[in-house]
Amino acid sequence: MIFAFDIIILVFLVVAALISLSVKDLLSASMIYGIYGFLICLLWAEMGAVDVAFTEASVGAGVSTVLLIATVFNTRRRSSD
């Protein structure tokens, strides 16, 4: 567990979360959500929970991003609020 590495990942994590909430284009929001999932995966791998990190990498960063994009393509691309 390296403290500086943790801080860098956590800062990126918060930034990614805020951007994916605030951006109007839902496609970009889904992509940034994928980045968020991957950062969480890095954080877990770094804390020693490799199994959880593996699941997050495949489910959170991989498949769920694809599912969100598939949903965006079949609805509207712009957020209304």
Next chain:
Amino acid sequence: MLSKVFATIAVAITGSILLYGVSDFPAFGDPHSPANAGVPGSESVSLYFIEESYKDTKVPNLVTSVLADYRGYDTMFETVVIFAAGMAIFAILRVVGNKEEEVSREPVENSFTNGDHSRIIVGTTVRIVVPVIQLFALYVVAHGHHSPGGGFQGGVILGASFIIIALAENLNAALRRLSEQNYVRLAVVGIFIYALFGVMAQVLGRNFLDYGVLAPLLFTDGPEMARSHSMLGVEVGVAFTVTAIMFAIYANLSSRGQLEKGL
């Protein structure tokens, strides 16, 4: 606008309460915390798993032995939850019959590598990469005892390989490899494999999912190896269900339940 202000205030208050709660937590990796050392005066559960799980099950990966053996009941119904989620999406989205318009498309011989240049590049890359992904998925399922991985992760990766085919070409190309009939079958068979291990233990006179008693059926010498092998069988069942449901969710979402063309 006003609701946003109130939402921000609520989030700020909840967040500060949660952060205040964190200050009571034991330090990261503290060997004397209740989670690691147990409540004073009683035996620690995690200590038992760390010390005894290899003797009990001959599985080096502690996470797998807890997930698939000690808490096998939990994992079984997690798989059932995934199955139910897939069936719910199927029930909401799937449109049976009553096609909107029947577009007659010329059946292309090899639509991976026909068409414009970007499609050729993507199609060829996918054709090279997909076998590697699928092989890796099988490795993750089979090697979950020794390294991180197991049924859920391997199943998701295997399902993702079909999704990649659907993304690179179209949904029909992926459905030719794993048809709707087959993925529903695969999902059901996965849960049945899991339940079969539990019921077999019951038939032999022990509790549900108590694998140790399956030793004579699995041709192993002793309950430890039987537990290890049963875990592999159970993981395979989980992988079946997860593969099928991941692909089913994508197929129904991307084509609005028509199961045609896709994105």
